[in-house]
Amino acid sequence: MARQDPKKDVVIVGLGWTGAILGMELAEEGLEILALERGPGRETVPELRYPEMIDELSYGERHKLMLSPRQSTVTIRRNLQETARPMRKWGSFLLGNGVGGSGVHWNGQTWRPQPVEMQLRSHIRENWGEEIIPEDMTIGDYPVTYDELEPCFDRFERVAGISGIAGNINGEIREGGNPFEGRRSRDYPMPPLPLTWNGVKFSEAARAMGYHPFPRPGGNASTSYVNEYGMQMGACNFCGFCERYGCYQYSKSSPQTTILAALFRKPNFSHRSGAEVLRVEMAPDRRSATGVTWFDEEAGEEVFQPADIVILAAYQIENTRLMLLSGIGEPYDPVSGTGTTGKNYAYQITGSTSLFFRDEHFNPFVGSGVNGACIDDFGMNAIDFGAEGFIGGAYISSAQTNGQPIRSMPLPDDTPQWGAGWKSAIAEWYGHEMSISHHGSVMSYRGHYCDLDPTYRDRHGRPLMRITFNWHPNELRLNDFLRGKIETLAAAMQPDLVSHSYKEEGAQYDVRPYQTTHNTGGTIMAATPEGGPLNRYLQAWDKHNVFAMGAGAFVQNTQYNPTGLVGGLAYWAADAIRRQYLPNPGPLV
Amino acid sequence: MSAPPPHQALRPARRRFLQVSAASLAFAGLWPGSPEGQTLPPLTEHPREFFTEGEWAFVLAAVARLIPTGGDGPGAIEARVPVFIDRELAGDFGTAANWYMEGPHDAGAPPELGWQSPLSPARLWRQGIAAFDDWCRAEHGSAFADLVPAIQDQALTALEDAEVPLPPELRDFFEVMLANTKEGYLSDPIHGGNHGMRAWVHIGFPGARAQYRDWIGRHNVPYPLGPVSISGERA
Numbered sequence: 001m002a003r004q005d006p007k008k009d010v011v012i013v014g015l016g017w018t019g020a021i022l023g024m025e026l027a028e029e030g031l032e033i034l035a036l037e038r039g040p041g042r043e044t045v046p047e048l049r050y051p052e053m054i055d056e057l058s059y060g061e062r063h064k065l066m067l068s069p070r071q072s073t074v075t076i077r078r079n080l081q082e083t084a085r086p087m088r089k090w091g092s093f094l095l096g097n098g099v100g101g102s103g104v105h106w107n108g109q110t111w112r113p114q115p116v117e118m119q120l121r122s123h124i125r126e127n128w129g130e131e132i133i134p135e136d137m138t139i140g141d142y143p144v145t146y147d148e149l150e151p152c153f154d155r156f157e158r159v160a161g162i163s164g165i166a167g168n169i170n171g172e173i174r175e176g177g178n179p180f181e182g183r184r185s186r187d188y189p190m191p192p193l194p195l196t197w198n199g200v201k202f203s204e205a206a207r208a209m210g211y212h213p214f215p216r217p218g219g220n221a222s223t224s225y226v227n228e229y230g231m232q233m234g235a236c237n238f239c240g241f242c243e244r245y246g247c248y249q250y251s252k253s254s255p256q257t258t259i260l261a262a263l264f265r266k267p268n269f270s271h272r273s274g275a276e277v278l279r280v281e282m283a284p285d286r287r288s289a290t291g292v293t294w295f296d297e298e299a300g301e302e303v304f305q306p307a308d309i310v311i312l313a314a315y316q317i318e319n320t321r322l323m324l325l326s327g328i329g330e331p332y333d334p335v336s337g338t339g340t341t342g343k344n345y346a347y348q349i350t351g352s353t354s355l356f357f358r359d360e361h362f363n364p365f366v367g368s369g370v371n372g373a374c375i376d377d378f379g380m381n382a383i384d385f386g387a388e389g390f391i392g393g394a395y396i397s398s399a400q401t402n403g404q405p406i407r408s409m410p411l412p413d414d415t416p417q418w419g420a421g422w423k424s425a426i427a428e429w430y431g432h433e434m435s436i437s438h439h440g441s442v443m444s445y446r447g448h449y450c451d452l453d454p455t456y457r458d459r460h461g462r463p464l465m466r467i468t469f470n471w472h473p474n475e476l477r478l479n480d481f482l483r484g485k486i487e488t489l490a491a492a493m494q495p496d497l498v499s500h501s502y503k504e505e506g507a508q509y510d511v512r513p514y515q516t517t518h519n520t521g522g523t524i525m526a527a528t529p530e531g532g533p534l535n536r537y538l539q540a541w542d543k544h545n546v547f548a549m550g551a552g553a554f555v556q557n558t559q560y561n562p563t564g565l566v567g568g569l570a571y572w573a574a575d576a577i578r579r580q581y582l583p584n585p586g587p588l589v
Numbered sequence: 590m591s592a593p594p595p596h597q598a599l600r601p602a603r604r605r606f607l608q609v610s611a612a613s614l615a616f617a618g619l620w621p622g623s624p625e626g627q628t629l630p631p632l633t634e635h636p637r638e639f640f641t642e643g644e645w646a647f648v649l650a651a652v653a654r655l656i657p658t659g660g661d662g663p664g665a666i667e668a669r670v671p672v673f674i675d676r677e678l679a680g681d682f683g684t685a686a687n688w689y690m691e692g693p694h695d696a697g698a699p700p701e702l703g704w705q706s707p708l709s710p711a712r713l714w715r716q717g718i719a720a721f722d723d724w725c726r727a728e729h730g731s732a733f734a735d736l737v738p739a740i741q742d743q744a745l746t747a748l749e750d751a752e753v754p755l756p757p758e759l760r761d762f763f764e765v766m767l768a769n770t771k772e773g774y775l776s777d778p779i780h781g782g783n784h785g786m787r788a789w790v791h792i793g794f795p796g797a798r799a800q801y802r803d804w805i806g807r808h809n810v811p812y813p814l815g816p817v818s819i820s821g822e823r824a
Contacts, residue, residue: 050799051797051799051819052819054777054796054797054799054819055776055777055779055797055819056775056776056777057772057776057777057780061772061776062681062682062687063687068687068688069687069688069689070686070687070688070689070690073689076702076703077702078701082699083695083698085695085698085702085703085705086689086691087689087703088685088688088689088690088703088704088705089685089687089688089689089703089704091703194805194806196805196808197808197809200808235802237799237800237801237802238800238801238802238804238805239799239800239801240799240801241799248799360809361809361810361811361812362809363801363804363810363811363812365794365795365801365812366801366804366805366812404794405775405788405789405792405794406771406772406775406776409775417749417767418654418655418656418745418767418770419654419655419656419657419742420657420659420660422656423656423657423660423661423662423664423791424660424661424662426791426792427661427662427791427792427793430792430793430794431792431793431811455693456689456691457691508699508701509701510701511701511702511703512700512701512703
């Protein structure tokens, strides 16, 4: 018999970015809140401190800050016929864990989606007609617009402490920013970070070709900064250990640096680490939740935590799994196309060109996590889908963020992988390379989805999440288009040597090399209950007191890193709960 | 590839012992300016946590071909890479302590689905060494460590190119061996390899300095300072 703890007003599952935001916003209402985090507690000191954090083997290679696959992982197959196998160790993506979640170990890249990405199906219909949409592509419109979300994007950027330069303030295009971005009500809270040599060279070459280069925006402080919660960040020192690491000097935007210390001082908020939520419990009529059952690592027992509101704030994968395990929404069936929970899983496609300059010095170990120059001239709203034969877009950038030598050792083609030739090549080329890469959108498809694995189980006996995903010809065509643009740019820069890393036609999804941790969909938001399990306020259609945050709500993936939209949607949902749900609990749509 | 007759491929065991000992004594224990270096035992006498005597001979010989001594920069022996690998395999990495290792296992699954071997990295190394040494004996007349370097390179190339027949659960042996060797070469010395940070000096990586505010605006100018390590060494 499970232990039962005293009732709370709100229970939050997961204490990363969205759990911290919802915790803070709802704590302001005076509610009694408990956040449950399956991983360990983490603070800048001692867990993320210098010099122990500056350890590529432990954090970069052995993933010390990540969820242990032994605790929970996913299974993957490329199509409905293949047998899914578990990701026994991480590869293609890295799932975060612990207080702060993936907000501890990310690079900090923070973008807003383009307005057309939010109403993508309408954008296509109005410009080319729906007939250019492939038969199996299940894209749609988000049930909320960019303009509605603008104040929420702005709020998140100010809380998180984002550095950048606006390219569009209330419709006025500004020199030096991204002229293709959606309207901003005001500039970023901090100016952009300085660029390294690669970014300067890339910007010059891009400008000469008529493109519009700008410094990449993101969550690395360019100055000292205090946000609305009174949290202070210090200016980044370009240590070169950002992604996969915690920030030892309070410069990277994270729940720790921007929200948590202020939240932990609130007497009506408490949290537990080592607290893995097993399922959401339902009232007898199945129309609302009564709380959650979680596993208390310390006591070694299951606990029922009653609550009036349940906020699912785990990562996209675990949120989807909890909804399937708990019967929230109907499980999606890719054959009949019915059901919604698990639908429209999507990812991100990337490719890059390395440029080698024998006599130039890039100092690849110098850089912030967001360091890089970008162009958005081949973004969603700049591409003629009808003419090009694909639906999608990408930003192109030259980044220099994490030049640690085990994982960041690009070498010219035909370099031996070992022996005397390898040993001399690493001295010859480390520090003399820069790259240009693209970061592209991935659309939603009927056969790409999440469900419960029929075979593999976690340590609690619960089925693992099974992901069915593969590269679709639409994204491979986008990738090929971008490769052409990048190779032209690279050639104009006249490097001594180049090498390429792009998916070829017919490429199959490979879980081994790291790509991005930008998994989306599975708990998508929709205008009707038939479209997705969540309504436009991230409220479960069929369980009015359950809300699910995160990139699971994305109808299709955008061309950008997801955190800006994740943060904006969290403030959007928090506002709806505060203004509409608390005075009148029930379905908001 | 055509194998030379065994008598040419075989190096007398006594010579092999002397050569490994000489390499270890010359390079591994005597790093100038490193006080602890003076007290480090030669690699042959290093107290091992995982490898057996015979496996240790293989590891010393194999890493010496993957990152050889000679030319600029340290070889894997001078960098004490075998110490790193031994320690890693005795720890959480070796035992796959954090990996999902529940069955069923399908070691023959498409490689793009990732690690599906039922073996932990430590068991992969152990069984991989045994299988590869068997092949070396059958093909070249002797265990890997007793072959001359040119034949060792041929054998490693065959292993890399999947020309050494291995059961599917050992499919990744070469890849793991090479990855662990490079990790030991390029990681912080706190993990046992990269002795004296000489691999970092070789490529120009400043290690754990992690503070470049004074250099962010200096474009195309080489960074002047040598590396430091987590435990505070300088090189």
